[in-house]
Each structure stands twice: as structure tokens, then as C-alpha cells.
Amino acid sequence: MKLSKEIYRERRQRLMSALGDHTIAVIRAGELATRNNDCDYEFRPHSCFFYLTGFNEPSAMLFILPTGESHMAVLPKDPEREQWDGFRHGMTGAMQTFGMDQAVELDELDDLALELFDGADHIALLMEDELLRDQVLTWRDALAARARQGAVAPTSIVDLSDALHEMRLIKDAAEIDIMERAAQISVQAHTQAMKAVVPGMMEYQLEAELNYVFMKNGARVPAYNNIVASGSNACVLHYIKNDEEIADGDLILIDAGGELGCYASDITRTFPANGKFSEPQAQLYQLVLDAYHAGLAQMTVGNPYEAFHNKAVEVLVTGLVKLGLLQGDVEELIENKAYRDFYMHNTGHWLGLDVHDCGRYKEAGESRLLQAGMVLTLEPGLYINPDNESVDPKWRGIGIRIEDDILIREEGPYVLTHGLVKEIAEIEALMASK
Ligand SMILES: [Mn+2]
Incomplete structure (x- = not known):
């Protein structure tokens, strides 16, 4: 390496x-x-x-x-x-x-x-x-x-x-090669976690599956502390205690990536402990997935950095209104940041030797334009606080994030973390096949 x-x-x-x-x-x-x-x-x-x-x-x-x-x-x-x-x-x-x-x-x-x-x-x-x-x-x-x-x-x-x-912000061919290898080790680790989970397991037992696959494949350490959050723990953005029992009916949010040759990978997936999304879980999950796809389409050379975040927010807010979690005019809700109770982080960050890699996000006060060789994450999410009494109880405690690592190329975005399921039907099929 x-x-x-x-x-x-x-x-x-x-x-x-x-x-x-x-x-x-x-x-x-x-x-x-x-x-x-x-x-x-x-x-x-x-x-x-x-x-x-x-x-x-x-x-x-x-x-x-x-x-x-x-x-x-x-x-x-x-x-x-x-x-x-x-x-x-x-x-x-x-x-x-x-x-x-x-x-x-x-x-x-x-x-x-x-x-x-x-x-x-x-x-x-x-x-x-x-x-x-x-x-x-x-x-x-x-x-x-x-x-x-x-x-x-x-x-x-x-x-x-x-x-x-x-x-460091613009990756050369050798770096991209290492980063794709790190990403693919993490893809294997997340796939293994989806296959291994059983309700009743402790979160750290699922974490052990990740660490095993990382290390077995040469990513000797995680690039950052593994997040294995079941149920409403997923609403804590940097939950790393990983010491609770996984319940039947929980969603599990795993945010984990191996480090290879000092290069980070950074993946999040959210999946049902029992292999089947409930109706409300599926509705919110599909919304985050729609935001992911809409964001990815914005990751093109020459587009401002903030475009994919803004697009993801637009999709999320439109969906939250449709599902009844927010009320009002979409544009106004975005303007007033009324969605911040449900979506309080940015939709991505630079990735490289550091998981939150270096490099300016703005130039002369303006969002900088994407260039070939930049690597960044795409990670829309939704987090419905279990104590949020302004929403229907069926939504409370659901936390979802979907995250991949994206290389910006002249010919369009390239998903370094390719091959990891994220569509609802794909996840359920993988978990049913174990
Ligand atoms: Mn990330």
C-alpha cells in the first residue's frame, strides 16, 4: 500500500x-x-x-x-x-x-x-x-x-x-486507487453486517462483524469510531457507545468505514433489524433515498459545491410536507430552515487522508465549483427525535442516513462505494437470503 x-x-x-x-x-x-x-x-x-x-x-x-x-x-x-x-x-x-x-x-x-x-x-x-x-x-x-x-x-x-x-483536495490516480480499495473493504463490511444481524444482538456484536471484515482485508483500523445505532440511538448523530440490545422492529444505522494506507472510507447504511421495513420506516427511508439520488445528479464538474446539499434539502422538505411532518410552503420552510429539527447536518464533506478532509468549501465567499479529482461524501438523512411531540407517534425515534463516497470526474460522479445495496427491495432481498 x-x-x-x-x-x-x-x-x-x-x-x-x-x-x-x-x-x-x-x-x-x-x-x-x-x-x-x-x-x-x-x-x-x-x-x-x-x-x-x-x-x-x-x-x-x-x-x-x-x-x-x-x-x-x-x-x-x-x-x-x-x-x-x-x-x-x-x-x-x-x-x-x-x-x-x-x-x-x-x-x-x-x-x-x-x-x-x-x-x-x-x-x-x-x-x-x-x-x-x-x-x-x-x-x-x-x-x-x-x-x-x-x-x-x-x-x-x-x-x-x-x-x-x-x-490534498485533488486526488491523483494512486490515491483514487487506494480510496476505492478502502471503500470496497467497507462495502464488504456493511454487507456482512446486514447479513449477520439478528434481533436480540448487542450493537457491539454487530460492530465486531465490521471490525473483522476491515482487519481481515488489511484496513487494520476504522477511519473513525464506528457508529452502530439501533432504534432511536440513530437520532444521536455521533452515537458510539454501541452497547444496547437491538430490538425486533428497530432500524439500525451503521456509519463506519475502514482506513487503508491512511486513507479513509465513510459509509452509512440503515436497515431493519428483522429484515423488513415497517410502513413508516419505508416511507421515510424512500424519502432519504430520493434525496440521495437527486443529490448525486448534482455532483458534476463545474457545479457549485452547495448544489447537491440544496437539492437534497429540497427533496427532503417536499417529502416531509407530503408525509405531514412539516406543514406549510416548501420554499418558506427551506428559507426558515424549519427542517433543521429533522435534518441538522450538511449533505457531505471532503474525504481523503482525513475522514473530514481538508480543502476550502468556499472561494471569495461563494460555494466553490466541483472539479475532477475531488472526493466527497453524499449523506442525506432524517432524524425524528423520540421526544418530538409535534409529529405523529409512528414517526418518532426513526433515524435514517444513507452515505456513499463519490469521486468527481469529467464524465460524471463515480461512486467509490459501489456495489452496496441501498434500495429497499435490494436490502430486504439481501437480508432474506442470509
Ligand atoms: Mn460522513
């Missing part, structure tokens, strides 16, 4: 061209996080660092010069530590395997930074990285203190977020 080192080199060069001359970029992998006592969480590098290096060891720091020339400080080779914690690439690996022009061990980090920063005008970093900001200022001060010895300290710190985020 590794891309060639030339791909990473080209990305570093492209970033530096975007940042302009006299700028050095610095970015770090991140540190191991303690879970408890001497147990750490599994390390997962910062997505921006990984995007530029493919390097997956904690504590590493990358410096890129205006030419694209790249230096990295890494954990040292250490036979004793490696005996306990596993292989480290070390300096030689950073250069040979990852294409760094120079690598040093972490105890030489300060020397490397001072050498590289001396005479540079601007230091570019992810401005949100508070720790690195402080460290860069410390290096700046050290250079300033050596002015009489001829050192020249940088004069400004600039944010590289926007340049890097915009690069």
Missing part, C-alpha cells in the same frame, strides 16, 4: 513552488500518545506529513527547501529499542527508502534546523501546530542571538495549510 517515493518527491516540489522563494517548510509526524501507564495508542502520522513523505514513524520532522530538497530528522536506529518496539528505518532508510536528500538523528534536530533556517526569510508550517510554532520561534531566537557571528534569522512565520490542503 506504499506509493513510489517519486510521487512524494513531486508533491514536496509542488508544495514549495506554491509557497514561493526564500521559504522553508517544516512539518512533523506527531508523537506517540499514551493510552495508560506504559501502553501507547497505535501511532498514526499526521495526514499532511504522511502526504508528503509516506513515512510512518513518530517524532520525525521534515524540512523542505525552496528547491524541494528534503531533510528529515528521525528516530535513531537502536538495536535494543527495536528489539522491544520494532523496526526503525533510521537515517539510511529515510534516504534510501523514502528519498530524503539528507537525514539526521533526532538528537541533531536543533543543529539541522539552525543550519537550514540561517538566511531563510520565511518559515512555513501548519499554523495550528502550536508545539512546532513554539519550537520554530526558539530556533529563530537562537539564530537572532548569533547575529554578530553572521547568522541571519528568518523574519516571518507563514501558514502552509492552504497550499497543502488544496493539493
Whole structure:
């Protein structure tokens, strides 16, 4: 699942061209996080660092010069530590395997930074990285203190977020390939969950089916916490307790996706625990599905980002009026956001190394236009709070979301999560066949 080192080199060069001359970029992998006592969480590098290096060891720091020339400080080779914690690439690996022009061990980090920063005008970093900001200022001060010895300290710190985020937003062929593979593992996991569910099961037992399929297929971790919400738990948007019993007659909403090669997939399906939608469940489900199809048709090159959300809202509100959950004029209800009690989130987000991936949604205050290579989710839903006394009791506690991952292409949207049932008849047929 590794891309060639030339791909990473080209990305570093492209970033530096975007940042302009006299700028050095610095970015770090991140540190191991303690879970408890001497147990750490599994390390997962910062997505921006990984995007530029493919390097997956904690504590590493990358410096890129205006030419694209790249230096990295890494954990040292250490036979004793490696005996306990596993292989480290070390300096030689950073250069040979990852294409760094120079690598040093972490105890030489300060020397490397001072050498590289001396005479540079601007230091570019992810401005949100508070720790690195402080460290860069410390290096700046050290250079300033050596002015009489001829050192020249940088004069400004600039944010590289926007340049890097915009690069990450448009996926290249290699990324699309990995993302489709991640998506297809998640398709298998959701299919398995639909087949495995039996009323009386605990939500976490169904979650185990997802994790099994993810891991068995190489997506060693979920891209975000699995949501397995039965009944009215589906109305809690980020329900991750997953510890209740699934009742006969419940709908189950699963929002889960595996992570492969650090790339996320993100799928939601909603299906009946007993294999058959009730009449009210089917009516609301079909409405969300109609909004999905209407939204998908808007995901074309040159269309504003907000178009698919607006279309989905229009379909949902029209349907809610028809079913009697909302009363009044559709346009006015949209204008007043009267649907927010039933639909309180956006219809999608960028997807990539992060599940809520980076990249601007607006440009000059306007919704940006969709471009080939963008990947985003399409996820209309409806959530009828169990305590909502303004609606007929038959609707209360029903929560539905349908979510796929979509690649924008010149020839039209491509569903990376293809092959996963979502029509009512398809879901019921799959569940009846188990
Ligand atoms: Mn999502």
C-alpha cells in the first residue's frame, strides 16, 4: 500500500513552488500518545506529513527547501529499542527508502534546523501546530542571538495549510486507487453486517462483524469510531457507545468505514433489524433515498459545491410536507430552515487522508465549483427525535442516513462505494437470503 517515493518527491516540489522563494517548510509526524501507564495508542502520522513523505514513524520532522530538497530528522536506529518496539528505518532508510536528500538523528534536530533556517526569510508550517510554532520561534531566537557571528534569522512565520490542503483536495490516480480499495473493504463490511444481524444482538456484536471484515482485508483500523445505532440511538448523530440490545422492529444505522494506507472510507447504511421495513420506516427511508439520488445528479464538474446539499434539502422538505411532518410552503420552510429539527447536518464533506478532509468549501465567499479529482461524501438523512411531540407517534425515534463516497470526474460522479445495496427491495432481498 506504499506509493513510489517519486510521487512524494513531486508533491514536496509542488508544495514549495506554491509557497514561493526564500521559504522553508517544516512539518512533523506527531508523537506517540499514551493510552495508560506504559501502553501507547497505535501511532498514526499526521495526514499532511504522511502526504508528503509516506513515512510512518513518530517524532520525525521534515524540512523542505525552496528547491524541494528534503531533510528529515528521525528516530535513531537502536538495536535494543527495536528489539522491544520494532523496526526503525533510521537515517539510511529515510534516504534510501523514502528519498530524503539528507537525514539526521533526532538528537541533531536543533543543529539541522539552525543550519537550514540561517538566511531563510520565511518559515512555513501548519499554523495550528502550536508545539512546532513554539519550537520554530526558539530556533529563530537562537539564530537572532548569533547575529554578530553572521547568522541571519528568518523574519516571518507563514501558514502552509492552504497550499497543502488544496493539493490534498485533488486526488491523483494512486490515491483514487487506494480510496476505492478502502471503500470496497467497507462495502464488504456493511454487507456482512446486514447479513449477520439478528434481533436480540448487542450493537457491539454487530460492530465486531465490521471490525473483522476491515482487519481481515488489511484496513487494520476504522477511519473513525464506528457508529452502530439501533432504534432511536440513530437520532444521536455521533452515537458510539454501541452497547444496547437491538430490538425486533428497530432500524439500525451503521456509519463506519475502514482506513487503508491512511486513507479513509465513510459509509452509512440503515436497515431493519428483522429484515423488513415497517410502513413508516419505508416511507421515510424512500424519502432519504430520493434525496440521495437527486443529490448525486448534482455532483458534476463545474457545479457549485452547495448544489447537491440544496437539492437534497429540497427533496427532503417536499417529502416531509407530503408525509405531514412539516406543514406549510416548501420554499418558506427551506428559507426558515424549519427542517433543521429533522435534518441538522450538511449533505457531505471532503474525504481523503482525513475522514473530514481538508480543502476550502468556499472561494471569495461563494460555494466553490466541483472539479475532477475531488472526493466527497453524499449523506442525506432524517432524524425524528423520540421526544418530538409535534409529529405523529409512528414517526418518532426513526433515524435514517444513507452515505456513499463519490469521486468527481469529467464524465460524471463515480461512486467509490459501489456495489452496496441501498434500495429497499435490494436490502430486504439481501437480508432474506442470509
Ligand atoms: Mn460522513
